[in-house]
Amino acid sequence: MTDFFNDISPLAYAPDSTDLAFRHYNPDEVIMGKRMEEHLRFAVAYWHSFAWPGGDPFGAETFQRPWFGNTMDLARLKADVAFEMFNLLNVPYFCWHDADIRPEGDSFAESLNNFKEIIDYLGEKMDASGTKLLWGTANLFSHRRFMSGAATNPDPEIFAWSAATVKNCMDATHKLGGENYVLWGGREGYETLLNTDLKRERQQAGRFLQMAVEYKHKIGFKGAILVEPKPQEPSKHQYDFDVATVYGFLKEFGLEDEVQMNIEQGHAILAGHSFEHELALASSLGIFGSIDMNRNDYQSGWDTDQFPNNVPEVALAYYEVLKAGGFTTGGTNFDAKLRRQSLDPIDLIASHAGAMDVCARGFKAAVAMLEDGTLEAMRAERYAGWDSTQGKALLESDFASIAAELEAGDVNPQPRSGRQEILENIVNRFV
Numbered sequence: 001m002t003d004f005f006n007d008i009s010p011l012a013y014a015p016d017s018t019d020l021a022f023r024h025y026n027p028d029e030v031i032m033g034k035r036m037e038e039h040l041r042f043a044v045a046y047w048h049s050f051a052w053p054g055g056d057p058f059g060a061e062t063f064q065r066p067w068f069g070n071t072m073d074l075a076r077l078k079a080d081v082a083f084e085m086f087n088l089l090n091v092p093y094f095c096w097h098d099a100d101i102r103p104e105g106d107s108f109a110e111s112l113n114n115f116k117e118i119i120d121y122l123g124e125k126m127d128a129s130g131t132k133l134l135w136g137t138a139n140l141f142s143h144r145r146f147m148s149g150a151a152t153n154p155d156p157e158i159f160a161w162s163a164a165t166v167k168n169c170m171d172a173t174h175k176l177g178g179e180n181y182v183l184w185g186g187r188e189g190y191e192t193l194l195n196t197d198l199k200r201e202r203q204q205a206g207r208f209l210q211m212a213v214e215y216k217h218k219i220g221f222k223g224a225i226l227v228e229p230k231p232q233e234p235s236k237h238q239y240d241f242d243v244a245t246v247y248g249f250l251k252e253f254g255l256e257d258e259v260q261m262n263i264e265q266g267h268a269i270l271a272g273h274s275f276e277h278e279l280a281l282a283s284s285l286g287i288f289g290s291i292d293m294n295r296n297d298y299q300s301g302w303d304t305d306q307f308p309n310n311v312p313e314v315a316l317a318y319y320e321v322l323k324a325g326g327f328t329t330g331g332t333n334f335d336a337k338l339r340r341q342s343l344d345p346i347d348l349i350a351s352h353a354g355a356m357d358v359c360a361r362g363f364k365a366a367v368a369m370l371e372d373g374t375l376e377a378m379r380a381e382r383y384a385g386w387d388s389t390q391g392k393a394l395l396e397s398d399f400a401s402i403a404a405e406l407e408a409g410d411v412n413p414q415p416r417s418g419r420q421e422i423l424e425n426i427v428n429r430f431v
């Protein structure tokens with residue numbers, strides 16, 4: 001035991017409590033035939049909670065964690081504290097980048113040795129605690145070697161470095177029984193077209209992703225490969241802009257049946273979409289995988305990665321997740337970080353606990369909306385014309401025949417109300 005969380009006790013489900021407790025998240029409550037824990041599949045993001053120092057563009061670290069530093073002992077201490085937090089929160093999953101969990105060495109080989117040692121250490125802790133790995137990923141964006149991209153770098157040596165890194169991160173994810181492998185192209189984009197061969201860079205990114213898929217099959221990894229779209233930040237123009245863009249990219253490289261989406265709330269907002277739009281689109285394209293749950297500041301235009309606290313928004317997101325059939329290998333990863341003034345260990349616990357409660361509350365509202373059925377009935381009614389014999393025949397027809405029929409008749413279709421306010425009123429009954 002470390003003394004970091006000191007006198008904080010494991011959180012319980014206690015709906016009437018005014019203390020640190022869950023008021024809505026009850027992992028054992030059975031909803032639609034499944035325990036809430038199995039529906040929501042919460043994960044803690046190692047990077048924000050244990051590696052992020054609380055810096056911003058105007059100031060360096062505000063957090064002074066006892067495990068900060070570049071040694072193996074400190075990496076083990078970090079893991080000890082992380083698993084203590086997973087236990088306090090009773091959260092079933094976690095996620096990591098290689099750079100979050102191991103100290104950087106002086107060479108590829110030294111970093112890899114550090115990484116492998118920590119992976120074994122995490123494996124022991126996972127066995128002892130029952131915490132599982134939702135996904136692993138490689139940090140191909142923080143170190144200065146990636147400043148011009150990883151797979152899309154103008155320098156082939158960096159492509160090779162990145163490929164070898166992803167290979168080892170996939171091996172480690174597989175070894176730990178991880179359920180997905182994520183690729184977020186942090187620096188896969190550009191700052192100025194003046195120095196960028198856009199066509200070449202996209203080809204490199206496509207080949208890189210094909211190699212990841214080939215390697216997954218080679219090692220028999222049964223989890224999903226997930227791409228995480230984001231429109232900008234850190235690069236001015238990111239190639240994986242949003243779900244629609246990534247789908248076109250997957251089609252181009254023949255990967256649409258191999259790769260799914262990890263959709264993040266804040267990234268959807270930065271792309272000018274709602275979270276539920278990105279979820280609904282991925283689901284309609286058959287590429288929905290997992291979510292990174294956070295909340296973005298609507299004014300700043302940056303990726304603020306705040307903990308979710310807006311129940312109506314979360315409810316609409318889980319409504320789409322449920323309509324997509326729920327999570328299979330995916331889950332709800334809190335890709336969210338404390339505000340830099342939230343210094344204390346209790347802030348880490350309270351932020352996650354509150355986020356889990358907001359998600360549980362939104363999820364229950366989504367289930368209630370689905371079970372009530374009015375929204376879906378009204379949607380079906382709106383499109384009923386397309387289920388009629390005439391409606392079906394129309395899509396089999398052609399412009400000339402359609403026009404001939406219309407010109408011979410005496411039709412004048414009348415517009416019908418879209419009922420948006422009534423639908424919003426219905427949603428508000430549940431949230």
Ligand code: XUL
Nearest residue numbers: 137184228264292303335
């Ligand atoms: C960055 C982001 C990442 C990915 C994993 O905006 O969301 O943390 O989730 O690399």
Ligand code: CO
Nearest residue numbers: 228264292335
């Ligand atoms: Co993310």
